[in-house]
Amino acid sequence: MATPARDKARLIDVELDESIGRATPDIEHERAVAIFDLVEENCFQPVGDEAGGPYRLRLSLAESRLVFAVARENGEPVVTHILSLTPFRRIVKDYFLVCESYYEAIRTASPSQIEAIDMGRRGLHNEGSQTLKDRLKGKIDVDFDTARRLFTLVCVLHWRG
Template sequence: MVTDAPSASKLVAVTLDEESIGRSGPDIEHERAVAIYDLIEENVFQPADQGIGQYALHLSMSENRLVFDIRTPDGAPVVAHLLSLSPLRKIVRDYFMICDSYYAAIRTATPDRIEAIDMGRRGLHDEGSKILQERLGGKVDMDFATARRLFTLICVLHWKG
Protein backbone atom coordinates (compact mmCIF):
# COMPACT_ATOMS: atom_id res chain seq x y z
CA MET A 1 0.00 0.00 0.00
CA VAL A 2 1.28 3.46 -0.86
CA THR A 3 1.79 5.85 2.02
CA ASP A 4 1.01 9.53 2.10
CA ALA A 5 4.65 10.58 1.88
CA PRO A 6 5.66 13.80 0.09
CA SER A 7 7.37 11.73 -2.61
CA ALA A 8 4.34 9.49 -3.14
CA SER A 9 2.76 9.10 -6.55
CA LYS A 10 -0.34 11.10 -7.24
CA LEU A 11 -2.98 12.08 -9.73
CA VAL A 12 -2.44 15.48 -11.30
CA ALA A 13 -5.38 15.35 -13.72
CA VAL A 14 -8.74 13.58 -13.94
CA THR A 15 -10.93 13.78 -17.02
CA LEU A 16 -14.27 12.23 -17.92
CA ASP A 17 -15.09 10.80 -21.33
CA GLU A 18 -18.05 12.83 -22.58
CA GLU A 19 -19.07 10.22 -25.16
CA SER A 20 -19.48 7.31 -22.76
CA ILE A 21 -20.24 9.15 -19.51
CA GLY A 22 -22.02 12.11 -21.04
CA ARG A 23 -22.67 15.58 -19.75
CA SER A 24 -25.37 16.53 -17.31
CA GLY A 25 -27.14 19.59 -16.05
CA PRO A 26 -25.26 22.46 -14.42
CA ASP A 27 -25.76 21.18 -10.84
CA ILE A 28 -24.37 17.73 -11.59
CA GLU A 29 -21.52 19.18 -13.67
CA HIS A 30 -20.64 21.41 -10.71
CA GLU A 31 -20.63 18.43 -8.32
CA ARG A 32 -18.43 16.47 -10.74
CA ALA A 33 -15.99 19.39 -10.95
CA VAL A 34 -15.85 19.65 -7.15
CA ALA A 35 -15.26 15.90 -6.78
CA ILE A 36 -12.45 16.02 -9.35
CA TYR A 37 -10.91 19.09 -7.71
CA ASP A 38 -10.97 17.40 -4.28
CA LEU A 39 -9.42 14.24 -5.70
CA ILE A 40 -6.59 16.08 -7.47
CA GLU A 41 -5.98 18.43 -4.54
CA GLU A 42 -4.98 15.62 -2.18
CA ASN A 43 -4.35 12.02 -3.19
CA VAL A 44 -1.95 9.10 -3.16
CA PHE A 45 -2.30 7.08 -6.35
CA GLN A 46 0.20 4.67 -7.89
CA PRO A 47 -0.45 2.05 -10.55
CA ALA A 48 1.03 -1.31 -9.56
CA ASP A 49 4.48 -2.04 -10.95
CA GLN A 50 5.05 1.63 -11.79
CA GLY A 51 7.58 3.99 -10.29
CA ILE A 52 6.78 6.99 -8.19
CA GLY A 53 5.40 9.70 -10.39
CA GLN A 54 2.51 11.82 -11.46
CA TYR A 55 -0.42 10.35 -13.33
CA ALA A 56 -3.46 11.49 -15.29
CA LEU A 57 -6.68 9.48 -15.02
CA HIS A 58 -9.24 9.38 -17.80
CA LEU A 59 -12.53 7.74 -16.81
CA SER A 60 -14.93 6.28 -19.33
CA MET A 61 -17.59 3.58 -19.52
CA SER A 62 -17.37 0.42 -21.60
CA GLU A 63 -20.00 -2.31 -21.43
CA ASN A 64 -21.17 -1.29 -17.92
CA ARG A 65 -17.61 -1.14 -16.64
CA LEU A 66 -15.71 1.91 -15.52
CA VAL A 67 -12.46 2.23 -17.45
CA PHE A 68 -9.49 3.62 -15.53
CA ASP A 69 -7.18 4.80 -18.33
CA ILE A 70 -4.02 5.83 -16.49
CA ARG A 71 -1.49 7.93 -18.37
CA THR A 72 1.49 10.14 -17.74
CA PRO A 73 0.68 13.87 -17.51
CA ASP A 74 1.81 14.30 -21.13
CA GLY A 75 -0.65 11.61 -22.31
CA ALA A 76 1.58 8.55 -22.72
CA PRO A 77 -0.34 5.36 -21.83
CA VAL A 78 0.63 3.63 -18.58
CA VAL A 79 -2.12 1.05 -18.02
CA ALA A 80 -5.89 0.69 -18.29
CA HIS A 81 -8.13 -1.25 -15.91
CA LEU A 82 -11.81 -2.11 -16.26
CA LEU A 83 -13.81 -2.05 -13.05
CA SER A 84 -17.20 -3.70 -12.80
CA LEU A 85 -19.56 -1.38 -10.96
CA SER A 86 -21.88 -4.20 -9.91
CA PRO A 87 -20.35 -4.58 -6.42
CA LEU A 88 -20.82 -0.84 -5.84
CA ARG A 89 -24.36 -0.43 -7.21
CA LYS A 90 -26.24 -1.29 -3.99
CA ILE A 91 -23.96 0.88 -1.87
CA VAL A 92 -24.29 3.83 -4.26
CA ARG A 93 -28.09 3.41 -4.29
CA ASP A 94 -28.20 3.17 -0.46
CA TYR A 95 -25.82 6.12 -0.20
CA PHE A 96 -28.14 8.30 -2.30
CA MET A 97 -31.16 7.23 -0.22
CA ILE A 98 -29.46 8.13 3.03
CA CYS A 99 -28.22 11.43 1.57
CA ASP A 100 -31.83 12.26 0.64
CA SER A 101 -32.84 11.44 4.23
CA TYR A 102 -30.03 13.61 5.55
CA TYR A 103 -31.02 16.64 3.46
CA ALA A 104 -34.67 16.19 4.44
CA ALA A 105 -33.71 15.85 8.11
CA ILE A 106 -31.70 19.08 8.07
CA ARG A 107 -34.96 20.99 7.65
CA THR A 108 -36.98 19.39 10.44
CA ALA A 109 -35.13 16.80 12.54
CA THR A 110 -33.41 17.15 15.87
CA PRO A 111 -29.61 17.51 15.93
CA ASP A 112 -29.34 13.97 17.36
CA ARG A 113 -31.34 12.55 14.46
CA ILE A 114 -29.29 14.49 11.90
CA GLU A 115 -26.07 13.21 13.49
CA ALA A 116 -27.32 9.61 13.44
CA ILE A 117 -28.23 9.84 9.75
CA ASP A 118 -24.88 11.46 8.97
CA MET A 119 -23.05 8.64 10.78
CA GLY A 120 -24.91 6.15 8.60
CA ARG A 121 -24.01 8.14 5.50
CA ARG A 122 -20.33 8.21 6.45
CA GLY A 123 -20.44 4.46 7.18
CA LEU A 124 -21.78 3.71 3.70
CA HIS A 125 -19.20 6.02 2.18
CA ASP A 126 -16.45 4.16 4.06
CA GLU A 127 -17.85 0.80 2.95
CA GLY A 128 -17.92 1.88 -0.70
CA SER A 129 -14.37 3.21 -0.39
CA LYS A 130 -13.13 -0.09 1.05
CA ILE A 131 -14.79 -2.06 -1.75
CA LEU A 132 -13.21 0.26 -4.30
CA GLN A 133 -9.78 -0.26 -2.73
CA GLU A 134 -10.32 -4.04 -2.74
CA ARG A 135 -11.49 -4.08 -6.37
CA LEU A 136 -8.45 -2.07 -7.45
CA GLY A 137 -6.11 -4.05 -5.19
CA GLY A 138 -3.02 -5.25 -7.02
CA LYS A 139 -3.80 -2.80 -9.83
CA VAL A 140 -3.63 0.62 -8.20
CA ASP A 141 -2.33 1.48 -4.75
CA MET A 142 -4.03 4.35 -2.96
CA ASP A 143 -4.58 5.45 0.59
CA PHE A 144 -8.03 5.33 2.17
CA ALA A 145 -8.58 9.09 1.84
CA THR A 146 -7.97 8.84 -1.91
CA ALA A 147 -10.35 5.88 -2.15
CA ARG A 148 -13.00 8.01 -0.39
CA ARG A 149 -12.53 10.86 -2.86
CA LEU A 150 -12.62 8.46 -5.80
CA PHE A 151 -15.79 6.83 -4.43
CA THR A 152 -17.33 10.32 -4.18
CA LEU A 153 -16.55 10.88 -7.86
CA ILE A 154 -18.09 7.52 -8.80
CA CYS A 155 -21.23 8.45 -6.85
CA VAL A 156 -21.44 11.79 -8.63
CA LEU A 157 -21.15 9.99 -11.98
CA HIS A 158 -24.32 8.09 -11.00
CA TRP A 159 -26.18 11.11 -9.62
CA LYS A 160 -29.28 12.05 -11.57
CA GLY A 161 -29.86 15.32 -9.70
Protein backbone atom coordinates (compact mmCIF):
# COMPACT_ATOMS: atom_id res chain seq x y z
CA MET A 1 0.00 0.00 0.00
CA ALA A 2 1.29 3.48 -0.88
CA THR A 3 2.02 5.97 1.88
CA PRO A 4 0.82 9.60 1.70
CA ALA A 5 4.42 10.83 1.25
CA ARG A 6 4.96 8.28 -1.53
CA ASP A 7 1.75 9.44 -3.21
CA LYS A 8 3.12 13.00 -3.26
CA ALA A 9 6.66 12.18 -4.50
CA ARG A 10 5.59 10.85 -7.85
CA LEU A 11 4.62 11.61 -11.42
CA ILE A 12 1.03 11.23 -12.52
CA ASP A 13 1.54 12.40 -16.11
CA VAL A 14 4.40 12.60 -18.59
CA GLU A 15 4.20 14.53 -21.84
CA LEU A 16 6.78 14.63 -24.62
CA ASP A 17 7.16 17.79 -26.65
CA GLU A 18 4.94 17.61 -29.74
CA SER A 19 7.73 18.79 -32.01
CA ILE A 20 9.55 15.45 -31.76
CA GLY A 21 7.24 13.94 -34.34
CA ARG A 22 6.86 10.22 -34.90
CA ALA A 23 9.63 7.63 -34.87
CA THR A 24 9.99 4.02 -35.97
CA PRO A 25 7.45 1.56 -34.59
CA ASP A 26 10.12 0.05 -32.30
CA ILE A 27 10.98 3.44 -30.80
CA GLU A 28 7.31 4.44 -30.52
CA HIS A 29 6.68 1.18 -28.66
CA GLU A 30 9.62 1.88 -26.28
CA ARG A 31 8.25 5.37 -25.66
CA ALA A 32 4.70 4.19 -24.93
CA VAL A 33 5.90 1.44 -22.61
CA ALA A 34 8.29 3.81 -20.80
CA ILE A 35 5.55 6.41 -20.24
CA PHE A 36 3.06 3.79 -19.07
CA ASP A 37 5.60 2.17 -16.71
CA LEU A 38 6.81 5.54 -15.47
CA VAL A 39 3.33 6.76 -14.56
CA GLU A 40 2.44 3.41 -12.99
CA GLU A 41 5.47 3.29 -10.70
CA ASN A 42 7.96 6.07 -9.99
CA CYS A 43 9.70 8.07 -7.33
CA PHE A 44 10.05 11.71 -8.38
CA GLN A 45 10.55 14.72 -6.12
CA PRO A 46 11.93 18.14 -7.06
CA VAL A 47 14.51 19.07 -4.44
CA GLY A 48 13.24 21.74 -2.06
CA ASP A 49 9.57 21.51 -3.05
CA GLU A 50 7.96 21.34 0.37
CA ALA A 51 4.37 21.39 -0.96
CA GLY A 52 4.92 18.10 -2.74
CA GLY A 53 3.20 16.54 -5.69
CA PRO A 54 1.95 14.57 -7.36
CA TYR A 55 3.62 16.07 -10.43
CA ARG A 56 3.24 16.39 -14.18
CA LEU A 57 6.39 16.33 -16.31
CA ARG A 58 6.88 17.79 -19.77
CA LEU A 59 10.11 16.71 -21.48
CA SER A 60 11.38 18.67 -24.44
CA LEU A 61 14.49 19.83 -26.25
CA ALA A 62 15.49 23.47 -26.50
CA GLU A 63 18.72 24.53 -28.20
CA SER A 64 20.25 21.05 -27.79
CA ARG A 65 19.37 20.96 -24.11
CA LEU A 66 17.02 18.66 -22.26
CA VAL A 67 14.18 20.50 -20.52
CA PHE A 68 12.37 19.04 -17.51
CA ALA A 69 9.30 21.22 -16.88
CA VAL A 70 7.66 20.08 -13.66
CA ALA A 71 4.17 21.16 -12.64
CA ARG A 72 1.69 20.24 -9.92
CA GLU A 73 -1.32 18.05 -10.56
CA ASN A 74 -3.38 21.18 -11.28
CA GLY A 75 -0.84 22.44 -13.84
CA GLU A 76 0.79 25.09 -11.62
CA PRO A 77 4.49 25.29 -12.54
CA VAL A 78 6.93 24.02 -9.88
CA VAL A 79 10.35 24.18 -11.53
CA THR A 80 12.08 23.86 -14.86
CA HIS A 81 15.53 22.29 -15.10
CA ILE A 82 17.60 22.45 -18.26
CA LEU A 83 20.36 19.88 -18.73
CA SER A 84 23.08 19.68 -21.33
CA LEU A 85 22.77 16.69 -23.64
CA THR A 86 26.54 16.46 -24.04
CA PRO A 87 27.01 13.80 -21.32
CA PHE A 88 24.38 11.64 -23.04
CA ARG A 89 25.49 11.89 -26.69
CA ARG A 90 27.87 8.92 -26.77
CA ILE A 91 25.63 6.73 -24.63
CA VAL A 92 22.52 7.50 -26.70
CA LYS A 93 24.37 6.95 -29.97
CA ASP A 94 25.76 3.61 -28.78
CA TYR A 95 22.40 2.65 -27.31
CA PHE A 96 20.60 3.20 -30.62
CA LEU A 97 23.25 1.25 -32.53
CA VAL A 98 22.85 -1.69 -30.17
CA CYS A 99 19.04 -1.38 -30.30
CA GLU A 100 19.14 -1.55 -34.10
CA SER A 101 21.29 -4.68 -33.84
CA TYR A 102 18.93 -6.14 -31.26
CA TYR A 103 15.78 -5.54 -33.35
CA GLU A 104 17.50 -7.08 -36.37
CA ALA A 105 18.74 -10.00 -34.29
CA ILE A 106 15.30 -10.90 -32.94
CA ARG A 107 14.24 -11.49 -36.54
CA THR A 108 17.19 -13.61 -37.64
CA ALA A 109 19.70 -14.54 -34.88
CA SER A 110 19.98 -17.45 -32.49
CA PRO A 111 18.72 -17.09 -28.92
CA SER A 112 22.28 -16.92 -27.57
CA GLN A 113 23.17 -14.11 -29.99
CA ILE A 114 20.02 -12.21 -29.06
CA GLU A 115 20.82 -12.63 -25.37
CA ALA A 116 24.36 -11.31 -25.83
CA ILE A 117 23.15 -8.23 -27.71
CA ASP A 118 20.41 -7.66 -25.15
CA MET A 119 22.96 -7.76 -22.31
CA GLY A 120 24.92 -5.02 -24.07
CA ARG A 121 21.75 -3.03 -24.62
CA ARG A 122 20.79 -3.27 -20.95
CA GLY A 123 24.31 -2.30 -19.90
CA LEU A 124 24.20 0.88 -22.00
CA HIS A 125 20.70 1.62 -20.74
CA ASN A 126 21.93 1.27 -17.15
CA GLU A 127 24.88 3.57 -17.88
CA GLY A 128 22.58 6.21 -19.37
CA SER A 129 20.16 5.86 -16.47
CA GLN A 130 22.91 6.38 -13.92
CA THR A 131 24.21 9.39 -15.87
CA LEU A 132 20.71 10.90 -15.84
CA LYS A 133 20.30 10.19 -12.13
CA ASP A 134 23.68 11.86 -11.48
CA ARG A 135 22.78 14.89 -13.63
CA LEU A 136 19.49 15.33 -11.76
CA LYS A 137 21.18 15.09 -8.35
CA GLY A 138 20.42 18.20 -6.31
CA LYS A 139 17.60 19.11 -8.70
CA ILE A 140 15.15 16.20 -8.79
CA ASP A 141 15.33 13.08 -6.63
CA VAL A 142 14.57 9.92 -8.58
CA ASP A 143 15.21 6.26 -7.89
CA PHE A 144 17.10 4.10 -10.38
CA ASP A 145 13.99 2.50 -11.91
CA THR A 146 12.49 5.95 -12.52
CA ALA A 147 15.80 7.08 -14.06
CA ARG A 148 15.72 4.04 -16.39
CA ARG A 149 12.28 4.92 -17.69
CA LEU A 150 13.21 8.59 -18.02
CA PHE A 151 16.37 7.65 -19.92
CA THR A 152 14.25 5.77 -22.47
CA LEU A 153 12.29 8.98 -23.03
CA VAL A 154 15.51 11.02 -23.24
CA CYS A 155 16.63 8.67 -26.00
CA VAL A 156 13.40 9.25 -27.93
CA LEU A 157 13.75 13.03 -27.59
CA HIS A 158 17.42 12.93 -28.51
CA TRP A 159 16.77 10.68 -31.51
CA ARG A 160 14.02 12.93 -32.85
CA GLY A 161 15.84 16.13 -31.86
